[in-house]
Structures are given as structure tokens and as C-alpha cells.
Amino acid sequence: MQFFLVGGAVRDALMRHLHGAATPGSPAAESDRDWVVVGATPQAMAAQGFVPVGRDFPVFLHPQTHEEYALARTERKVAHGYHGFVFHTAPDVTLEQDLARRDLTINAMALPAAALRPDGRFDPDDPRLVDPYGGRRDLAAKVLRHVTPAFAEDPVRILRLARFAARWPDFTVAPETMALMRAMVERGEVDHLVPERVWQEIARGLMEPRPSRMLQVLRDCGALRVLLPEVDRLWGVPQRADHHPEVDTGVHLEMVLDMAARLQAPLAVRYACLGHDLGKGTTPPEILPRHHGHEARSARLLRQVGARWRVPRECQELADVVAREHGHIHRCGQLGPEATLRLLQRCDALRRPQRFEQVLLACECDARGRLHREDQPYPQAARLRAALQAALAVDTAAIAAAIQAQKPDAPDLGPRIGAAIERARVQAVAQALAAQDGAAPAEAEAANGGTT
Numbered sequence: 473m474q475f476f477l478v479g480g481a482v483r484d485a486l487m488r489h490l491h492g493a494a495t496p497g498s499p500a501a502e503s504d505r506d507w508v509v510v511g512a513t514p515q516a517m518a519a520q521g522f523v524p525v526g527r528d529f530p531v532f533l534h535p536q537t538h539e540e541y542a543l544a545r546t547e548r549k550v551a552h553g554y555h556g557f558v559f560h561t562a563p564d565v566t567l568e569q570d571l572a573r574r575d576l577t578i579n580a581m582a583l584p585a586a587a588l589r590p591d592g593r594f595d596p597d598d599p600r601l602v603d604p605y606g607g608r609r610d611l612a613a614k615v616l617r618h619v620t621p622a623f624a625e626d627p628v629r630i631l632r633l634a635r636f637a638a639r640w641p642d643f644t645v646a647p648e649t650m651a652l653m654r655a656m657v658e659r660g661e662v663d664h665l666v667p668e669r670v671w672q673e674i675a676r677g678l679m680e681p682r683p684s685r686m687l688q689v690l691r692d693c694g695a696l697r698v699l700l701p702e703v704d705r706l707w708g709v710p711q712r713a714d715h716h717p718e719v720d721t722g723v724h725l726e727m728v729l730d731m732a733a734r735l736q737a738p739l740a741v742r743y744a745c746l747g748h749d750l751g752k753g754t755t756p757p758e759i760l761p762r763h764h765g766h767e768a769r770s771a772r773l774l775r776q777v778g779a780r781w782r783v784p785r786e787c788q789e790l791a792d793v794v795a796r797e798h799g800h801i802h803r804c805g806q807l808g809p810e811a812t813l814r815l816l817q818r819c820d821a822l823r824r825p826q827r828f829e830q831v832l833l834a835c836e837c838d839a840r841g842r843l844h845r846e847d848q849p850y851p852q853a854a855r856l857r858a859a860l861q862a863a864l865a866v867d868t869a870a871i872a873a874a875i876q877a878q879k880p881d882a883p884d885l886g887p888r889i890g891a892a893i894e895r896a897r898v899q900a901v902a903q904a905l906a907a908q909d910g911a912a913p914a915e916a917e918a919a920n921g922g923t924t
């Protein structure tokens with residue numbers, strides 16, 4: 473049996489060679505290594521100590537390295553969805569046949585194990601590189617191209633391709649690949665994807681350096697309309713040019729997501745960015761370009777999206793708060809101490825200050841994800857942070873003890889303590905806001921400039 477390194481590890485090493493380590497999205501660490509085995513049977517693999525992993529395909533884990541070793545196989549689609557495969561694996565399946573059923577030419581290159589140096593690296597010009605479908609050429613030309621029509625057998629590949637586009641923003645999609653993806657979408661291939669795989673790819677795409685590219689590719693081929701119609705609807709929807717010089721809501725969304733990547737926001741923040749303006753897609757046409765009430769509509773649509781793709785709770789909860797409160801947070805410079813405290817409470821900021829930092833980051837991405845505003849400060853964050861610190865610093869135990877000492881038998885002791893704590897917090901927030909206004913009047917003024 474023969475072992476070949478295949479897929480991402482070969483691609484990423486060649487990528488570094490051709491385009492340098494500075495290529496956006498080139499992994500800092502080594503990519504995980506996938507292997508393909510030719511001329512083997514499951515029995516022979518087991519005899520060598522490889523451990524079968526209970527999945528749909530004949531895949532094994534190396535007993536020491538735990539890297540994935542898949543028997544060379546051919547695949548044929550028999551039904552919709554991920555489980556509609558039959559695969560054929562046998563010692564006579566060739567490497568070329570195995571590479572032919574892979575998604576992209578840049579992922580369909582293989583290198584014999586013997587070509588690897590002891591440190592795991594290899595000579596990018598090694599003539600033993602097996603590249604029957606022009607992967608190296610496409611990598612050099614920065615083209616995402618499918619290998620054969622077998623691409624269509626796994627519709628998740630549309631999402632994978634969109635994710636690779638987000639990883640390497642200057643790669644283009646080959647026209648014939650875009651045409652194939654459009655045909656797949658028209659045939660209804662994207663209608664039957666399982667939530668787990670869709671969410672996994674969307675989440676990964678959001679975490680790439682240019683998430684907007686993922687949305688562009690999915691929109692181009694029509695998959696976005698099927699998977700996330702609430703998002704797809706945003707292009708062509710106008711916003712007020714004074715708040716949004718880019719005007720188009722879809723363009724704004726792209727800029728917000730790319731800002732989230734620029735600010736290295738975690739996944740929950742990026743998901744919250746994705747969802748914050750969904751309600752603008754269902755604004756009654758007669759009130760455009762205003763979007764009165766879009767926050768509540770966003771929250772409602774987000775519940776729909778979250779249930780459809782089984783979005784993790786942490787992401788859904790953050791997105792919900794950001795959808796409902798981003799307008800109030802942008803305009804917090806206009807809020808007095810009571811309203812500021814209520815805003816913090818609606819965000820559950822007193823109990824979850826770390827989570828509130830994520831809320832603020834998503835709002836900053838929203839504010840700076842606008843044409844010509846990319847480098848503007850976001851003083852609202854400092855203002856609310858100061859208000860929160862002040863509210864948290866109130867000694868609630870001391871207040872409770874003092875009231876209890878005054879009237880230990882009062883029947884309404886609980887509510888009285890609650891009201892006293894509230895008053896003390898409002899006072900503390902008032903002082904903090906006054907200090908903010910005194911320290912940076914210009915910035916406080918900027919925080920008044922309402923952004924919707």
C-alpha cells in the first residue's frame with residue numbers, strides 16, 4: 473500500500489511557496505494533515521494498527537499521530553443530501569480516481585509520503601507531486617475551480633468554496649464552477665443540507681479574514697437565498713445616507729462583517745453582526761429609507777435563523793441582545809443615568825460584564841462598518857463601560873444591611889432594599905457619565921450623533 477499526503481496540507485504549503493506567508497488567511501500553524509491510502513483494504517489497515525473511525529467513509533486514524541488516513545475511493549451520488557452516497561473502495565482504486573472526486577483543483581493534489589522530509593516539510597517543486605487537474609496552476613492564478621462534475625455530489629462544497637473565498641479574498645471563482653453551483657442550486661441540491669454541516673461552514677467562513685466574500689459567493693450562485701433568505705434580502709434595501717454613506721444594507725452588512733474580522737472579533741460577535749440588521753429586509757417600503765422598528769424585527773428573524781441551523785446558544789443570545797439594543801447603544805450619549813442603567817440591565821451587563829464587552833464590540837463593528845467611517849472612534853463603548861463599572865461598584869450588601877438595621881421588621885424589606893440599590897446605582901452612573909462628559913466633551917458629543 474502507498475501513502476499520500478493530500479488536500480489542505482499540500483495546498484497550504486504550496487500556497488506559502490507561491491504567494492508567501494503574508495497571504496491573508498495562510499494559517500500560521502501547520503494545517504492538519506490528511507492522507508490517502510492506495511492499494512489497501514480495511515483489514516490490511518487494521519493489521520497495521522490503524523483505528524477505524526465510525527463514520528460514513530473508510531477512514532482510519534494513525535495509531536500514533538492520530539492523523540486521518542482515508543482509503544482511496546470513488547463516490548457516486550444516489551439521493552439528495554449528505555447521506556445519499558454510495559462509495560466504492562478497493563485496492564484497485566487509483567490515486568487519480570480518488571483525486572477526481574474531490575472538490576477543488578487546489579485540494580486535489582497529493583504527495584507521496586516518501587517526498588516528505590523528516591520535519592514534515594517538502595520541496596514545493598518536487599516532481600513527485602501528483603497534480604492531474606491543474607491545482608498548482610490554479611493556486612498560482614488564484615482560481616477556485618472544481619475538479620470534475622463530481623463536485624455536485626456534495627452540495628456542502630458550495631459552502632466550502634465560499635469559505636475558501638473568504639479566506640483568500642483575492643481568489644476568483646472559475647466561471648464554469650459558478651455555473652455549476654448555480655445549476656446545483658436550481659436543482660434544489662441546497663434544500664436538503666443538514667443543519668450541523670451548514671452551521672459549521674458558515675461559522676468557519678465568518679471566522680476567515682474577509683467574511684463578506686463568503687456572502688458574495690453564496691449570493692452569486694443563489695445559495696444564500698435558500699440558506700439565509702433573511703440575509704439575502706438585504707441587498708437593494710436603502711438606508712439613510714446621513715447615517716449610512718454606503719446606503720445599501722447588504723453592502724453595510726459586508727462592511728460590518730469585514731470590520732469584525734479586522735477587529736479579530738470572536739464567532740459570537742461575528743454572528744451578531746450577521747444578524748443585527750435582518751429586520752431592515754422587512755421594513756415596510758413606504759417608510760424607506762428609514763427603518764423604524766427594525767431592531768425587534770431583526771430579533772424575530774434571528775430566532776428563525778437560529779432554529780433552522782441550530783446555531784449555538786451563545787451565538788443566538790448575543791445576536792439577540794445586539795439586534796434589540798444596538799440603536800440604543802449607538803445613541804447612549806443622549807441617555808440620562810436612569811435610561812443608561814436600564815440599557816445596561818436589558819443587556820444583562822451587570823451579571824455578565826464579559827458578555828457585555830462582546831455586545832460593545834459588535835456595536836463598534838456596526839458603527840465602523842460604514843463607508844468612510846472605518847477609522848472613526850466609538851466613544852459609546854468607553855461611556856457605557858464607565859457606567860457599568862460605576863453600577864457594579866455600588867456596595868449592595870452595605871445598602872441591604874443599613875436598611876435592615878433601620879427597619880428590620882418592615883414587611884416590604886425586599887422591595888425597599890431593591891429600590892435603594894437602584895437609586896444608588898443611578899447616582900453612581902450619573903457621576904460616571906458626568907465624569908465622561910467632563911473628560912471628553914468632544915467625544916461625548918460624537919456619541920450623541922445618532923447612528924441607526
Ligand SMILES: Nc1ccn([C@@H]2O[C@H](COP(=O)(O)OP(=O)(O)OP(=O)(O)O)[C@@H](O)[C@H]2O)c(=O)n1
Pocket residue numbers: 478479480481503504506573574575576579580626628629632
Ligand atoms: N466536502 C468535501 C470535503 C473534503 N474534500 C476533500 O478532502 C480534503 C480534506 O478535507 P478537509 O480537511 O475538510 O479540508 P481541507 O481542504 O484540508 O481544508 P482545511 O484547511 O479547512 O482543513 C479536501 O482538501 C478535499 O480534497 C472534498 O473533496 N469535499
Ligand SMILES: [Mg+2]
Pocket residue numbers: 479480481503504505506
Ligand atoms: Mg484538512
